[in-house]
Amino acid sequence: MISLWSMKKKEDAAAKKKPKTSAAQIRVQKDLTELDLPSTMKTYFPDPQNLLSFTLTITPDEGMYKDGAYNFSFEINNNYPHEPPKVKCTQVIYHPNLDLDGNVCLNILREDWKPVLNLNAVMTGLQYLFLEPNADDPLNKEAAEEMRRDRDQFLRNVRVTMRGGSLKGKRYDNVLASAQ
């Protein structure tokens, strides 16, 4: 058997035994403890011991979705950051880039995810969706069409649905920050 130990002593005398924390765990610790969120975003950990499962609440202070509080669930698996976190909206919201099941159309959550990205990038990306909804990559096609066709009507639809109203036979959740 080749003698590896002599190489080790030479090159790496200071190496120490590492704690039993997975790379994913440490990476999540790093991402979370370095979060520098604006006052419009807050995280909540139902089980503070578990860093891999939490919610993010976004309360935009400008734009069409102002005055609402939008909740997203984050689920991170042990293959992070090779795989992106799984993010879903937990409310029914009228938004061109969210469908009524809570799926989110944000490129860095799927096709453009890279391990160099972090949770801060994902959260900032989510907030951006509320500031600048993008009708060109629709997930809720009707909302996107409305936004393109008649911006004022779209805006009215947003306000109605945010209050928990119905639109074309669909009920939306009341997301007004004051109601929560």
Added chain:
Amino acid sequence: MAESTMANGNANTSDWQDRYYHVDQVLDRPGPRTDPSFAAGEGVKDFLRNKCKILVIGAGGLGCEILANLALTGFKDIHVIDMDTIDISNLNRQFLFRPKDVGKPKAIVAAEFIMKRVPGVKVTPYYGKIQDKDDDYYLQFNLVICGLDSVEARRWMNATLVNLVDPENPESLKPLIDGGTEGFKGQARVILPTISSCYECSLDMLNKPTAFPICTIANTPRLPEHCIEWASVLEWPRVHGDKKVDTDDPEHIGWLFQVASKRAREFNIEGVTWSLTQGVVKNIIPAIASTNAIIAASCCNEAFKIATSSAAYLDNYFMLIGTDGVYSYTFQYEKRDDCPVCGGESMDISISKEWTVERLIDTLTERQDIQIKKPSLSSGDMHIYFQAPPQLEQATRPNLEKKVSELVKDGGEITVTATTLPFSLSLRVTFT
């Protein structure tokens, strides 16, 4: 007869004269490239054939080749782990299995086959997950070879072997040989935990898993794959809620296939088939038997060279691209300082038993040789102090006043992360 058996460094009666004639050409005398520590003759043969214990992870496409190669090279104490059972689609290349074996555990069938075919070789199977085994289990081996098909399992195995390295125990350093194939492409690498670059060091080099924009899937499908993704990503959770897709369950695949087919008809898309559905949801890449053979052979050559020191081993990355003719390139993948597994800094710190967490944090911030801004500390599963987010900062704040010695045992480890660190710092704390 008896004499030549002994001369082969093996007293096993199942050996016959000149069984290892060819291999012994390499082991009986040094060559120009042999390692200085190589001691030709009985010692090395005895080690290879009687003492060396090798672990093979995976008994699939690569695993079958690896097991056969190792057994025929002269390794006699082989262990194999695989959590899968045999599927009929494996039989074209996983040559240790026969139609009658379909449904049986790969590890067990493979072990039996090798033992029957190659006299004197002991193969110990384990049908289950690598995660079932603890450090003591992995410590018993001299070498580990991986023939896996998942990034996650590789990361786990790599991290486990890197973490196994104990500065006080030379035996704790286990070379890892990792093989991988994807169609006509493949790679073999030698990882010397904590010495050379590890699997995690090269994680950002991996192709990202194929993913289509979710809006394309939802609104403008053009490919059969878009329809299948629609069925699995959007329709499955909508209809089945929290129940996960079991990609090995024919009923689940059948459901996805039907839903995808219906959608394909609506959009006039052709090409949704059962096997494509299975391929997309399981992310199956067609396996080429000969690519597996090349990569497995390369892995086993390295195992032989490392176990015997009879020739220079791979340093440290061999890649094979067979898509356009044959191209291969061997290079030294560099260790990354900010690698989450083998990189990161580590240091010993000796503090008073009376020190509070706050005092330790102040020291980390102030000490000239460390100078960490806003460090966050944890030890194993325990969060000692987190700078953010606010909820976790508040939850861990009471710890600031506690003594470090109440939270961490003497010689224990604290993982420190901070923006100013490339990745993390591992502190080993001893108390005075």
